[in-house]
Amino acid sequence: MADTTFEEAAEELYGLAPADFIAARKTLAAAAPDRETAAQIRGLRKPPTSVWVVNLLSRRAAEAVGKLSSLAAEMREAQDDRDAARLTSLNKERRMLVAELVRTATDLAEGEGVATGAGIVADVERTLGAAARDEAAAAAVRTGRLLRPLEASGVDPVDLTDAVAGEAPVAAEPAPARGRDDLAERRALREAERAAAAVRREAADAERDAARAEARLATARERETLLRERVEALESELARIRADADAATAERDEAEAARRASADRLRTASRAAERLTGPS
16 A cells, blocks of 8 residues: 555545544554654544535535635625625625535535434534635635534634644635725725716616606697597587577577467457457
C-alpha cells in the first residue's frame, strides 16, 4: 500500500459514510509514511452525523455550496455600506438558499441510507446559515472536512477553532480596504440607482394615469355620442308629435266650423218650420 499523507487521509476519511469512518481511519493510519503522520491520522475525529451531511453536500453539490461564499461577501459589503434595503433583500435570499441546500443535503444523506431527524436538520441549517453570513465559515464548509457544526451570532465572526480537519481553509480574499472617497462613490452610485428606479416608477405611474385618462376620455366621448343621438331622436319625435298636434288642432277647427254651420242650418230650418205651422 502506498504511503498516505495526513492531508490525503483527511480528504478521504471525511468523504466516507459514518459507519465506515473508524475502520478506514485505522487502515489509513497503518499506511502512513511515519509515526508522526500515523498519530495525526489516528487523531482525526469522526464528525457527528449532521456534520457528515454538510460534508457530503459540499462534495456532491460544490457549485450550489459555492453560492454561500458569494452571498456572504455581498452581505459583508451591504453591512459595510449600511445598506438596510440591500441587507433585507440579501437576508431573504440567504433564507431561500439555505432552505434549498438543506433539502439537497437531506436528500443526499437519505440516498446514502442515513436518516436525518429534526436535530440533524437543525444543525445542518445552522451551519449553512453561518456559512451564508461569514466568508471564512463558507470556506470551511467548502473543504468538505468539517469537524463540528458552525453557528453565527450575527455580530462576531464565526468561531472556526478546530472546525476543520487538515489544512485550514482559505476564505475568499477580502476586498481591498476602501477609502472614504471610494465608499462615497459606491454609495453615490447606489443613490443614483435608487433615484433612477424612482424615476422609472414615476414614469410607469404617469403612463398608467395617462392610460386611465385616455380610457376615461374614450368612455365620455362614447357616452356623449349616444346621448346626442338620443337627443336627436327625441327632437325628431317631438317634431313629429308637434306636427300631429298641429294637424289635430286644424281638424278640431274644421270640426268646430262644421258644428257651427250645422247649428246655423238647424236654427234656420226651425224658424222656417215655425212659420209654416203658425196660426191661420
